[in-house]
Amino acid sequence: MKIIIAEGSAEVDYLIKMFRKNRHSIIVINKDRAFCEHLSAEYNIDVFVGDPSKKFVLGDADIFDADILIALSPSDADNLVICQLAKRVFRVKRAIAIVTNPKNVGIFKRLGINNALSASHLVAETIERLSIIENLVRSLSIEEERIVLTELKVAEDAAIVGNMLKDLNAPVHFNLSCIFRNPEVIIPDGNTVIQAADILVIVSTPDHQTAIVDHLQRKR
């Protein structure tokens, strides 16, 4: 894949090392000349000095048709312009922005940049999901938070223990895609019986997550 890294500082080294392992071709664009010199001395990749929110700089770096661009500037406005230019002018397939202000995650989405990440937003979201739910092993949002994967451990005294999947009578629709029953991994069907200490892997929409978890955790 052709990957563009626009702006950023210490994290750029880390990203380059990661992407290089998988043999992606990497182009770095950064305003900081000294940093660019360090990168091109250290790694065998294309490095361009310049402001990536300018069209001619992106053109010089030949980002056309790249698979992914990552915008890491501390200025959210710079990242918005970089991503919009990349997508609209240079037909980059995916543009990802790291935003400083967590409120901009939603704003970027409404301005056509679907992949805005904010460290504080991610932490807050994870804590929110984890804190309310007992026995929740893990929760992961995918596809821009339209799908959520939940791992839930079945308690000894849960009402669903001994029930077949088809008899769960959940109030909302969900998909129980997999059960970890140490050491086995079971792909369940309607007749699979749930046991205590099973770890259920559930696919659902984020809206339904709480209702599903509540239902599956009901005590006997």
Place this chain on the structure above:
Amino acid sequence: MMKNKERTIVVGLSRLGSTIAAKLSEQGADVVVIDKESDSFRKLPETYSGYEVVGDVMDTDVLEKAGIETAKTIIVTTDEDNINIMIGEISAYIYGVENIFVRLNDNDKSVLLEATRIHAIYPFLLSLDEFERIMKGESAAS
């Protein structure tokens, strides 16, 4: 702040911004200016009688404090093009402001505003036009 359909918000007290704000205020318009530096408000002449909001315009709370939800016009003239573009887009797509003007120094960025209703003002192009007009005038006169 009071709701007002005819409100104009001026973002960034550059020379252009403060002059526009003062003019509109003298004409009796309902004007709010936003700037991140409280010192910048000294650029406004004494005749300016509108509101002043100090804050980072990249924070939508600041825009809302200035009444963007009901504003009719916004004029964005900070000295950073990318901020001006982002505020222009936020005004158009999130708050539905009717008249949007942004000043841009880099006319390459016009590509992002094509097919939007955001009006961009490019000092570079205006200067170029003026230069060509003067040159033409002189060659006609000679």
